[in-house]
Amino acid sequence: MLKDITLGQYFPGDTLVHRLDPRTKLISVVLDFIALFTANNWLSTAVVALTLILAVALSRIKPRALLKGMKPLMFIVVFTAVLNLFYTEGHVIAQFWIFRITSEGLRRTILMVLRIFLLVSCTFLLTYTTSPLQLTDGLEQLLRPLKKLRFPVHELAMMMSIALRFIPTLIEETDKIMSAQKARGADFETGGLMRRARALLPVLVPLFVSALRRADELATAMECRCYHGGEGRTRMKTLQMHTADHLTLLFWIGVLCCVIVLKRFGL
Amino acid sequence: MDTVISIENVSYHYPDAAENVLKNVSLAIPAGSFTAILGHNGSGKSTLAKLCNAILIPTEGRVTVNGLDTSLEDNLIPVRRTVGMVFQNPDNQIVASVVEDDVAFAPENLGVESAEIRRRVDDALRRVGMYEFRLHAPHLLSGGQKQRIAIAGVLAMQPKILVLDEPTAMLDPLGRKEVLSTVEELRAETGMTVLLITHHMDECIGADRVIVVSDGQLVMDGAPGEVFSRVEELRALGLDVPDTTETLYELRKAGLDLPLDALTIDACADVLAGLFTKSAE
Known part of the structure; x- marks a missing residue:
């Protein structure tokens, strides 16, 4: 869905x-x-x-x-x-x-x-x-x-592209968690707005825990590939x-x- | 042979842990070797890997990579570009939404010139056999393919040493095979030094040297045939032996005189075939 x-x-x-x-x-x-x-x-x-x-x-x-x-x-x-x-x-x-x-x-x-x-x-x-x-x-x-004004341009762009990269991964994960909860009798489809919102809580908690763990691992992997901020960084595809x-x-x-x-x- | 990674009397203590994960470990990795490090969960084998490229700095002792001390700030980038690291979960190592952009990430960080990055990316992708997928979105690929992309991402730094921290733990049997044969080909083509951390015994068979880590210490160190012959000791450490050794070991227990160091399936089959011809005589 x-x-x-x-x-x-x-x-x-x-x-x-x-x-x-x-x-x-x-x-x-x-x-x-x-x-x-x-x-x-x-x-x-x-x-x-x-x-x-x-x-x-x-x-x-x-x-x-x-x-x-x-x-x-x-x-x-x-x-x-x-x-x-x-x-x-x-x-x-x-x-x-x-x-x-x-x-x-x-x-x-x-x-x-x-x-x-x-x-x-x-x-x-x-x-x-x-x-x-x-x-x-x-x-x-x-x-x-805007970099001259200390505006974190590179960091912002990096955050955006990583967010875009992880959207499909997290959607897939949400689907998996929801299926797991449904298999154990969770009900996401009936009831009023409040009831449905409350039913999502057991989905959001594991999702956040996993997202934080992913962030941690990704940070380590990026460090391993010599990421050290935007300074001195070149691009393969220049505009x-x-x-x-x-x-x-x-x-x-x-x-x-x-x-x-x-x-x-x-x- | 030259030593590329030298670990001298290293202990490591995680900030919030009660005791040391690694206890006074010393190890030298020669250039061009293929070393497998075995151990069950929590034995300290992943910590050992992370010490090799300055993700962790030893609490005591010294780690040097090509003579560079990993604890010095100035050596950080040179050490990390020499020792490429691949982790367990391929999803959490891929940074970009397009395969080739992801492979370009490391050389971009190193400030390599655009045309040279292009060349390295194409070369790395060809080496892992993923060149046709360069414009794909990583999340649509299989686990084994993603892990090969992760390997390509590291190769684009042109490292001398490849450290793989349980690269197959999250993959299906097919994906495992893909990744292992990619590593094998890389070794054959480039003579790269490989450090494979795993808990699958079968993956260690092709290594030059197997090191068993338990409770933060190196408890066994030798050629695969040698290490896996010590079946009882391995079992006492909570580790299995390869299926081939297992078979031969059980037959020996039943009273047959068989060697334990026939590790590959072919070698084991030969031994068993020999057994039948002998009994036929």
Whole structure:
């Protein structure tokens, strides 16, 4: 049952988007965010939307996968839509009982929902096309300047990649412990929330004990392989920006400029 | 032959333990040798292994690796890159989510140049026969395959000595065979010094030398044939003997004049065949 959980949803592929340097993709996402928050009218939002549609098409990620990712966020989307729709002052176009819809409200609602949708799709596109390991590497490289401020960049990246490495191992272990408990009559499926939470306690205790033992052994094994922190450490795979990366970044800067210019026209 | 690991009058005391795990142990491991260390749980054999690459520092006495004292801070990295260590649980030694990235871990730590790391990783993976799996996720591999990856991860440091601390304890018979034959091939190809710590008697048969550890002391030391002939003594220590020795020992007890040092299955079969031809005459 736990096998269904997909963490760090990554759809392997070999498209232009997949091949881009993770740093390029990370910076692009940030630029896209800035562009989306700058865009306040139809035309500028449309420009961002079009670039995203282009990116999705290039990545060959099925739009359905993106929509599926949106599901847990539906509440926020509806909430924002309702707030904007009924509580914006302006020219009234429809009214019933205590509700009033203004044309400004309608416009704002559509733009807001569109904006949330684009923001989320953009982050999903990043995690769908970049393996968690590449993401960690990219982040480590991008955050490197923070080392000067004593921010533990290398340690953080190492922790992330080890956590990613052990997720499947620990899921497998949880499954095993749960089966063992079930075989001895434990019941995880019936009862209320409290009862089920309490039933998980005998699973969590052995899981934690084993995770700590694993951590201890892993630390020894890492020491045996001469691990001594990030200092003087090299990498087998160094990240390299190619022409495609430079062009992508230029493209995004272009989009951002375009959005800023279009904002002035206030369409 | 040159001594690569020298253990001199070493005692070791874990901080929270009542008594010493190792008591005044001395041992010299010659270059290129294959030494098996036998002992039951808690005999101190794993402690002995961890003393060899400065994971533990002796409470008393001295351990030197290629002449480098393991207790000196400056020798830490040179000692660890000389003595590669493989542990029991393959899952808890693999650091990365992709096989080749894991094998690259040690040379990355040593600050080796990217192209050279690539070369070493490919070479190490070929040596353990896992090159085709270089892009796989380790958690989807079998126990024996994972343990071979762990061996490759150590080989990428280009160590002179390989210390294996019960590498087969968590594996099924097939996995055990895989790992042992990998070690055997490595020895044949590179002449690497191997220290195998185990409680499976059968794994010691191919060794040049078997050392039995009990209660923190070295109680037997000799060629496998010699050590395993001492059946009663081994049993008194709570250890078994290989199936071959067991068979011959029982036949001897029944009054047949048979040697006890026919350890491999083939040698044992020859002895038994000889017995039948003799009785046929």
